[in-house]
Amino acid sequence: DAGVIQSPRHEVTEMGQEVTLRCKPISGHDYLFWYRQTMMRGLELLIYFNNNVPIDDSGMPEDRFSAKMPNASFSTLKIQPSEPRDSAVYFCASRGDRGTGELFFGEGSRLTVL
Amino acid sequence: AQTVTQSQPEMSVQEAETVTLSCTYDTSENNYYLFWYKQPPSRQMILVIRQEAYKQQNATENRFSVNFQKAAKSFSLKISDSQLGDTAMYFCAFMKRRPGAGSYQLTFGKGTKLSVIP
Numbered sequence: 733d734a735g736v737i738q739s740p741r742h743e744v745t746e747m748g749q750e751v752t753l754r755c756k757p758i759s760g761h762d763y764l765f766w767y768r769q770t771m772m773r774g775l776e777l778l779i780y781f782n783n784n785v786p787i788d789d790s791g792m793p794e795d796r797f798s799a800k801m802p803n804a805s806f807s808t809l810k811i812q813p814s815e816p817r818d819s820a821v822y823f824c825a826s827r828g829d830r831g832t833g834e835l836f837f838g839e840g841s842r843l844t845v846l
Numbered sequence: 847a848q849t850v851t852q853s854q855p856e857m858s859v860q861e862a863e864t865v866t867l868s869c870t871y872d873t874s875e876n877n878y879y880l881f882w883y884k885q886p887p888s889r890q891m892i893l894v895i896r897q898e899a900y901k902q903q904n905a906t907e908n909r910f911s912v913n914f915q916k917a918a919k920s921f922s923l924k925i926s927d928s929q930l931g932d933t934a935m936y937f938c939a940f941m942k943r944r945p946g947a948g949s950y951q952l953t954f955g956k957g958t959k960l961s962v963i964p
Contacts, residue, residue, distance in 0.1 A: 837883075839890050
């Protein structure tokens with residue numbers, strides 16, 4: 733199994749630009765999560781999906797953030813326009829409906845907004 | 847809402863020694879999971895050990911074991927025979943299992959940075 737795949741691994745952009753982060757969950761997993769990690773706030777849940785449907789987006793900080801899951805094997809997190817305070821590591825994770833409960837994480841996308 | 851507290855921002859341990867990382871949590875739920883995740887410098891989040899709240903027996907995985915005290919809402923991680931590769935951030939995490947709002951998502955503590963000294 734390839735695990736959760738995220739791209740890009742690193743992204744450097746200028747303030748005001750659009751950023752799109754991508755995630756491919758583990759095949760067969762029903763849940764997909766987007767987390768953000770910063771030194772100040774630690775790991776925060778932004779949004780999660782169950783069977784491609786957004787269940788809880790209360791952690792999405794502003795309207796500048798949006799997430800989609802058009803099918804079971806792909807999700808995007810978009811920031812438009814980006815700001816320096818969006819600089820963070822963004823993790824995608826997936827989880828199966830059966831099994832032992834844990835989330836499997838991708839390697840994260842480090843975003844730097846100048 | 848659930849909260850997870852890790853009171854030790856940083857710890858160090860000599861190679862081959864034993865170290866215990868603390869975690870407490872606050873919840874009104876009765877059915878939940880607890881996890882310890884490891885994040886080495888590569889930043890990959892790796893599951894170390896899990897505990898189901900209904901199980902009284904403490905989970906163990908090789909050199910890693912937990913002390914789960916449900917009444918006290920405490921979930922500490924013990925690492926025996928520490929190795930250099932154990933150097934990482936360690937996160938305690940809580941997951942509610944009851945269907946409904948907030949279920950099946952992880953709530954993380956702020957983490958403990960562990961350094962294993964040769």
